[in-house]
Amino acid sequence: MKAEINVTPLVDIVLVLLIIFIVITPAVDSSVRLPAARHGAGPDPGDRSGRLTLVLTAHRDPAGRVDGPGLVTVEARAGEAPAAFALDAPGGRDRLAGLVRQAVAGTRAPRVFLKADLDLPFKHVDAVLQLCREAGAGEASVVTREERAAGPGGG
Helix, strand or coil, X not given: CCCCCCCXXXXXXXXXXXXXXXXXXXXXXXXXXXXXXXXXXXXXCCCCCCEEEEEEEEEECXXXXXXXXXXEEECCCCCCCCEEEECCCCCHHHHHHHHHHHHHCCCCCCEEEEEECCCCCHHHHHHHHHHHHHCCCCEEEECCCECCCCCCCCC
């Protein structure tokens, strides 16, 4: 007589775990929260050649929850007026790509810096970074702010 392993209980357990994961997965918050930088060298303020700084805000619904990206603001450079526009507006992505191409044209180190709201899901930040890279920015990175200790009296 040959001994056989009964796999029915194993299959039952695996199916129950599978069902649990299928039910729980949509309930898990998949947002990425970026920490504030503890230390690091910031961009050289004197080196403005080929550097474009963008600010991406979060759009909020009437209840105050983030429901997507808001306006992209191009920080003003010498002799230029600041520009603000929505990426999801008609021609918004093309306008941003054109601004990036114009800013990095003919520079030896084309860079784009992006400042984004902390609450904005990272997928929107990544989409802007990818658009900048496609438009010719050799380096596109997120600007972080240094975490500050609470002053006297809390904060």
